Amino acid sequence: SQQGEEDPQALSIQEGENATMNCSYKTSINNLQWYRQNSGRGLVHLILIRSNEREKHSGRLRVTLDTSKKSSSLLITASRAADTASYFCATIISSGSARQLTFGSGTQLTVLP
Amino acid sequence: NAGVTQTPKFRVLxxxxxxxxxxxxxxxxxxxxxxxxxxxxxxxxxxxxxxEGTTAKGEVPDGYNVSRLKKQNFLLGLESAAPSQTSVYFCASSLLGASYNEQFFGPGTRLTVL
Incomplete structure (x- = not known):
């Protein structure tokens, strides 16, 4: 079974609106990362948040982490058509190999112009 | 600076x-x-x-072998392809382990096994 699971599986919004995606995980983590994948392309790293951090910002991205609920959220503000992509959370589990990321199944975001 | 590249982009076996x-x-x-x-x-x-010179198994290693003879190259081999190996394969690299750094991904190889 996968460590991280994104919710919702698919999200469709209008350009200019905010998009929120959630990630839940099962075991204690070292850090949590968010990646974006455009159709037919490789993954691109967006942001990394460590287990002792609660919130992090990068441009129009805001990530929160609640270790007590084992969940994270990715907020994209003022969305653009170019934000259309799949978004994945990935975790490093504390008890396992520090070299392995475990990915969720992703949220497909569609931003309508 | 090309980043991570993969060869080939498509293959049918x-x-x-x-x-x-x-x-x-x-x-x-x-x-x-x-x-x-x-x-x-x-x-x-x-x-x-x-x-360089080290490899380790991940979550789904069966049916695959790998080699890292040079630091810049990482080869993935399929000795006897099966339809269950039809997938898109991505290579990635990172400066240090995943606890510290993001991973950089290649564009992927789409493999179809008939």
Whole structure:
């Protein structure tokens, strides 16, 4: 079974609106990362948040982490058509190999112009 | 600076055939990884390497072998391809382990096994 699971599986919004995606995980983590994948392309790293951090910002991205609920959220503000992509959370589990990321199944975001 | 490149981009094999996928990175990264991505799923780690001459098994290593003879290259081999290995394969690299750094991904290789 996968460590991280994104919710919702698919999200469709209008350009200019905010998009929120959630990630839940099962075991204690070292850090949590968010990646974006455009159709037919490789993954691109967006942001990394460590287990002792609660919130992090990068441009129009805001990530929160609640270790007590084992969940994270990715907020994209003022969305653009170019934000259309799949978004994945990935975790490093504390008890396992520090070299392995475990990915969720992703949220497909569609931003309508 | 090309980042992470993968060869080939597409390949069709018949059951039982063999092939090697090549991954190259020019960022002097120590760690390299091979993942597979199936429809509607996230990436699953096949094998990884923490440095030249070293390899280790990931989550789904069966049916695959790897080699890291040079720091910049990481090869993924399929000795006897099976239809269950139809997937998109991604290579990635990172400067240090995943606890510290993001991973940089290649564009992927789409493999179909008939």
């Amino acid at each position: 018949k059951t039982g055939q063999s092939m090697t996928l090549l991954c190259a990175q020019d960022m002097n990264h120590e760690y390299m990884y091979w993942y597979r991505q199936d429809p509607g799923m996230g990436l699953r780690l096949i094998h990884y390497s923490v440095g």
